[in-house]
Amino acid sequence: MIVEHSQEQSLNASKEAGSNASGDANGPRAMGADGPPAVRRRLPDERHSLTHHFSVGGQEGYVTVGLYEDGLPGELFIRIAKEGSTVSGLMDSFATAVSLALQYGVPLRVLCDKFSHTRFEPSGWSGNPKIGYAKSLTDYLFRWLELRFLKGEQGLLFELPKPAQPQREVTSVVEALGQIVEMGDAPACQFCGSLMVRNGSCYRCMTCGNTSGCS
Numbered sequence: 001m002i003v004e005h006s007q008e009q010s011l012n013a014s015k016e017a018g019s020n021a022s023g024d025a026n027g028p029r030a031m032g033a034d035g036p037p038a039v040r041r042r043l044p045d046e047r048h049s050l051t052h053h054f055s056v057g058g059q060e061g062y063v064t065v066g067l068y069e070d071g072l073p074g075e076l077f078i079r080i081a082k083e084g085s086t087v088s089g090l091m092d093s094f095a096t097a098v099s100l101a102l103q104y105g106v107p108l109r110v111l112c113d114k115f116s117h118t119r120f121e122p123s124g125w126s127g128n129p130k131i132g133y134a135k136s137l138t139d140y141l142f143r144w145l146e147l148r149f150l151k152g153e154q155g156l157l158f159e160l161p162k163p164a165q166p167q168r169e170v171t172s173v174v175e176a177l178g179q180i181v182e183m184g185d186a187p188a189c190q191f192c193g194s195l196m197v198r199n200g201s202c203y204r205c206m207t208c209g210n211t212s213g214c215s
Contacts, residue, residue, distance in 0.1 A: 047066050050067065051065075052144065062079045073149060078092060116143050116146065118136050
């Protein structure tokens with residue numbers, strides 16, 4: 001009897017240990033590790049797209065961006081001029097990975113921040129005044145995506161300087177015409193050479209204050 005009782009206790013202990021182990025494996029920790037399943041947002045069969053030509057360090061190519069109905073990018077195709085090259089194969093595979101990331105909900109801002117300003121060859125001047133020097137193909141592509149879809153074509157690097165504003169602006173067209181009429185056949189100032197303005201029966205220089213003899 002004592003032997004049977006001890007065996008029953010050992011069996012119960014082993015069952016409790018097994019249940020605790022299974023609870024630890026399938027309990028809150030395992031449930032916390034499992035997140036909600038990722039949902040892929042596929043593009044419609046007919047979609048709008050945008051194709052852009054680029055050239056970085058003499059390496060030319062085209063990038064085509066497929067758009068959702070709301071205008072956000074959902075896929076990326078990159079075609080390098082030298083088909084069959086290592087760069088062409090890598091960029092094609094990279095475009096597929098970026099397309100999947102966009103369709104599974106990765107924000108474009110995150111991708112642009114991650115891949116902009118990455119440095120590797122080929123690199124060089126892009127010929128695009130809004131980007132200038134590109135450190136790599138991915139640097140150019142994601143800076144262009146950022147300008148096109150996140151900043152609205154902003155970020156012009158080589159803006160022409162704005163013309164300086166004149167120190168004195170004419171308040172109205174009537175005032176300007178009045179000044180011309182006042183000049184009439186006015187002589188030039190003998191001191192500074194500016195045209196004088198009629199002041200009663202005489203003339204007065206508005207630049208240096210000299211008069212033609214009247215006060």
